[in-house]
Amino acid sequence: MKMSQAYIPTLKETPAEAEVVSHQLMLRAGMMRKLSSGIYTYLPLGQKVIQKVEEIVREEMNREGAQELLLPALQPAKLWKESERWEDYGPELMRLNDRHNRDFCLGPTHEEVITDLVRDEVRSYKDLPLNLYQIQTKFRDEIRPRFGVLRGREFIMKDAYSFDINEEALEESYQKMYDAYSRIFARCGLEFRPVAADNGAIGGSESHEFMVLADSGEDTVVFCNDCDYAANLELAISDVEFAIGDQEVAELDKVETPGADTIEALAEFLECSTKQLIKTLAYETDEGYVLALVRGDYQLNEVKLRNVLGVPNLEMADGEELFSATRIVTGFAGAIDIPNDVKVIADPSVMEIVNGVTGANEADYHYVNVNPQRDFTVDEVVDIREIKENEACVECGGDLTLTKGIEVGQVFKLGTKYSESMGATYLDNNGKAQPMVMGCYGIGITRTVAAAIEQNHDDYGIIWPVAIAPYEVSILVLGDGEVLETGDQIYNDLQQEGIDVLFDDRKERAGVKFNDADLIGSPVRITIGSRSLAEGNVELKVRSTGEELKVSVDEVVDTIKELLSKLG
């Protein structure tokens, strides 16, 4: 592509709205523009990168026998009511009505549609396994879109769905996708890790997320320094000894604690460690109120709590409603003397507390010398806390590290959740109907592009990995006449070799071209100027390393090919 004809509107200044680097650089490099909060237009340069990522995805999906199709983005509510996700999915589902006032939604994911298709079309175990995928625009009515394309309301995603006869066969399909994903992200030049993950609202039994390691990531990932253990913080467990040692059990007492409605304030007021405090959090679920107890120095992990309770939705209880229903006082909540129908879930860390502190369900009062079991009962003792850095790995005892990551892909074992609720069955070799065992597998295409930039950039701009670079080579000509002609010749020669080249033939000053080239970030830059051309040479520079070399005009193509394969 010739720069003089290309629509690549680069920006010298950083738009004020862009917070993270990938967002800033995608705007500045002329890859995209914002239409509305969380909704972007992809300009030619951005579209080119997207296509490169998509092509890698296609190749690796096809390699594992998955077949591409295209499902509708606009979906009738009827299907979502069948799977009960019309209610469960919540406000994130972009809903709309047609002229007859029928309910529709814009698909955030396509389990319903694909299951509907397959239940009508696939009858026999002989048709399985089956893996179908698409690359589609997805919609999510995000509560707060941010970070550019990393959390948008409209985004491009590859989603695949596998159908198998049983769990063993699913395991095989799952593994194929896991392997395909590992190859895809490796080919995209990303530093990533697969980690064990929560299934969330989508349901099912097992899941892994593919995380690109980056400080700007919204997820926290836990790794063991000594073994393969890796998990999303939402799921991560560790080996910790909570017992404090022998201590004389004292008598329960109620004390005044004016205004101490936070853990910090309370510890300060009572001049004790936060480890003595029983943090008591009240939640409302579809099945009533729940008190979740963790030791004061820990955070509650809501995902763990939700999974323990087996409810789809969990919300912090509203203070007034909670009080009128249960007499529990938020800020001074405690599990002592509460109604029987309030479920109490305690983290193991709580059970080892001796002579602890808990709210008295009365403003400005706490109980001290509280001892679990003696002073209150719990319905279940189970791990519901968020683990901390340097705790011991459950598998090998090694140190755990916490890192930030961007989720670019996730694989799920769905089991029969959708096939049962929607009646997707096949006939086994005994002629008996069985629910299909499903898996689903997503890759955020646009998010992958942004993640690649988060991981590959410097102060001057993007540093594309070769495989997803919109252009592998940028040619800058500094001058006209012979210089321009040489540039044109090299441009043609490289294109003959199937290399994507951006040829900056504009009548701009050198500085402008250099800066735009750095910003756009082609892996290799060729500079042609009268100085070196007088000796029959052009200059090559590798964007990532800064390595520079001079080569004669007739060696350019070979050298470029060599460089690119070395970088790729």
Place this chain on the structure above:
RNA sequence: CGGAGCGUGGCGCAGUUUGGUAGCGCACCUGGUUUGGGACCAGGGGGUCGAAGGUUCAAAUCCUUUCGCUCCGACCA
């Protein structure tokens, strides 16, 4: 949804406190000089100041309503 802030030419901003009829830098157009890391000189085009209503002789500026955007939080396959 709670808290904070912002909407002034394509982009980045000043002007709002104290009303007097819109300005700067970048970008853009024309001419000239320049030409290896975001040139210089001269001339020029472009804005119903987010929208609606109100106060006033007069509103970007004051009041009311409303829409949009950003950040923090809650939330998140």
